[in-house]
Amino acid sequence: MPIINSKRLRDYPRLMLITMWVILALNVIFRNGWLGAVRQIIGSDFITLYGAGIAYRTDLANLYNFTSQAAIQQALIEPTPFAGVNPYISPPYVAAFYSLFTFLPLSWAFILWNVVTLLLTFIAVHYLVKLLPESLKSNLGYWQLLIIVLSFFPFIEGFQAGQNHAITLLLITCVLFFTLSERWLLAGSMAGLMIYKPQMVLGLLIIWIVWRKYKALAAFAFIAILWVGFIFISKGSTPYLSYLNVSRDFIFLPYIQGFPGYLLLTLYGLLATLFPIESMSAIHSISLSFSVILAIGIACLAYKSRYIPLLARTPIIVLACLFPLVATPYALLHDFVIVIPGFILWARYESSRYLLLTAIVIYLGSFLLPLLASLTHIALMSGLTLGLVAAIFVWIYSQYKNILWRAST
16 A cells, blocks of 8 residues: 555544644643643734734724733733733734724633634635636545645644634635636735735735736725725824834844744744844845845746736746745744645646645644744744745746646647
């Protein structure tokens, strides 16, 4: 029996699902206040976002004051100690959204958020199945794909922390679904909703600009301006000015106590966890240069492929989706869920053993590397994301003629 066979591909994710969710349940059952059995704060990121929602409603001037944030976070989970501060670094309109949850007590709001997370995940998987090629649907139907998503360790980590990764998964899936069906207004609208993490849409915007998809860009701009403008009209420019002012210090976040820098996926995260703060100038220059080079590379590939059928441009679309995971300063482990629709697009374009082996390495690596990273405090996952992007470039190179000249063959 070969090492990789259909039975193992079916059953191992199920075993992982059972194991991980039993651990999650035991972590909650044997908690001490908000401190889980594995000695981590349960829902730490949701507590941060909930606290930002409170600040937005009651003390907007201190929304980006880390000392004030630490005080709110500690008060929310008393008497459980909250070591350091989990800094809120999102734009003001994200705090406005989470302020809606503050009308409920923290515990009830967290339960509601977990329910919403699961519902959004079920919807995302529904659309992911629609993207699957017919050749895979017999072995990878809705329930098996749902099992893979729910057992994927980045999803587990995000769920335990109370992150918004399910929204990211759903929106990027919808963007890709509507892109491949060439419904550009809907694709742009979904991207506009993703500006709660603005860096996540940078790669898509690059290829849309090069391909002159003005409907997608217009829809993106409309939704983004609507969301940003609502806060500007209701609260004025002060929250945005505060955000821009404090954002200059975001490059130092990996050195702040309480920030999980070892979970960063980016080149910047790797360098920042390897070298001391005195090297920050060099780290910033290297990561910025890498980002610019990668962006130019994606733009060039998009330009060369602009006249071939949309399906043949799949490698460039996948690369654009992965761009923020390596090239922006901050992408954390839970953001890695966007590789799932990326792999499905890859399979839609070309199923191969190379793809299967890559998916297995990603699935297992995203479980093992974060555990090692937590011990070494080095952003080891960044090696996985950089390797994946390199694999995509190898894929593009190996299929160069098929991608760029398929229309003529």
